[in-house]
Amino acid sequence: MRPLPGPTWPVRTAVRLTGAALTRLQRRPVAVEARLVHALQLTWAVPPGPARALLPAGLGLDTHRGTDGREWALLAATVAEVEALRPRGTPRSAGRPRHVTVDYRLFATLAVRRGRTVRGMLALAGQSDDPLAVLGANLTSRGGRRRVDARVERTPRRLRISVGSGDGSADLEVVADLDGTARPGTDALPERSVFAGPRTARRFGPLPRTFLPDPAGVVVVEAAPDLPPPAAVAVAVPRATFLEHGPLAGVEHRLSAAFLSVDVDQTWGPGRLHLPTGPDPLETYIGM
Structure with missing residues (x-):
């Protein structure tokens, strides 16, 4: 007599629970904090057609004329040059040492309730020269952060940041002029900027909301x-x-603005899942 096969439901249940746990983990369930030694955002204008193709379902393109x-x-x-990156509420000594991160994002909008949208930045890709920061980011999001080499040089008049991706697909070199421009209330726009002035450009400066x-x-x-x-x-x-x-x-791309933050303590809250579908397009967040 052939033995009866053992029950498969424990295996299926374990797989389902493991998958659910990993999905939950990749929704940024933990709030984090860090100190931004420098954070330099470069904003390019690109045609809306190719950019719109990058949007997942539920997001719209945030455009400017x-x-x-x-x-x-x-x-x-x-x-950004980051230090003491750690879960919120833990001591600074538990955070990661100083390292460089690069985040590529697209300005987008999210419909949250009848006729209302909120603005934010869709995460496209990320880099870091800290292997553990790369591992942590890839465990807690779907952004696909990768390891790069980075170098930061600062003088009283200039900030130079160089990022090497190894295969040349995401190298970045930028030099920021700190001589009289890195002060609140001062404004400088690139020559071919699509913005008419500083006030409009600041609408596409750093935003507090990130979409994953x-x-x-x-x-x-x-x-x-x-x-x-x-x-x-x-x-x-x-x-x-x-x-x-x-x-x-x-x-076609036009560098249109650059914004610098120096010595800022930054906190990011836990991720909240927004469900854009349903009989009523109401704001629906599921706590992590």
Whole structure:
């Protein structure tokens, strides 16, 4: 007599529970904090067509009509020197040592209730020169952060940041002029900026809300909103190869603004899952 097979439901249940736990983990369930030694956001204007193709379901494109009358989408690369990155509430000594991160994001909108939308930045990709920061980010999100080499040089008059991706697909080199421009209330726009002036450009400066794609909807991560305003700075960007690869390869792009924050304590709350579908497009968050 052949033995009867053992029950398969424990295995199926274990697989289902493991999958649910991993899904929950990738929704940024823990609030974190860090000190931003420098955080420099570079904002490019690109045609809306290729940019719209990057949007997951539930998000719209946040566009701007430039001084030339054309409609533009806005893409940002934020390169930051970070220290003491840790879960919120833990001592600074438990945080990661100083390292560099680069985040590529697209300005987008999310419909939350009848006729109302909120603005934020869709996370496209990320980099870091800290292997443990890369591991932690990839465990707690679906952004696909990768390891890079980075170097930061600062003098009283200049900040230079160089990022090497190894294969050349996401190299970045930027030089920010700190001589009289890195102060609140001062403004500098690149020569070919699509913005008419500093006030309009600041609408596409750093935003506290980040959107993360999720199979069930969109995960929303919000930073502390009461941060000092960043300063607009003059920059030179001799190398930004992410604009030469991937879905934006070959598209027209215009560097339109650069904003710098210095010595800021930043807190990010836990992710909240937004379900954009249903009989009523009401704001629906599921706590992690």
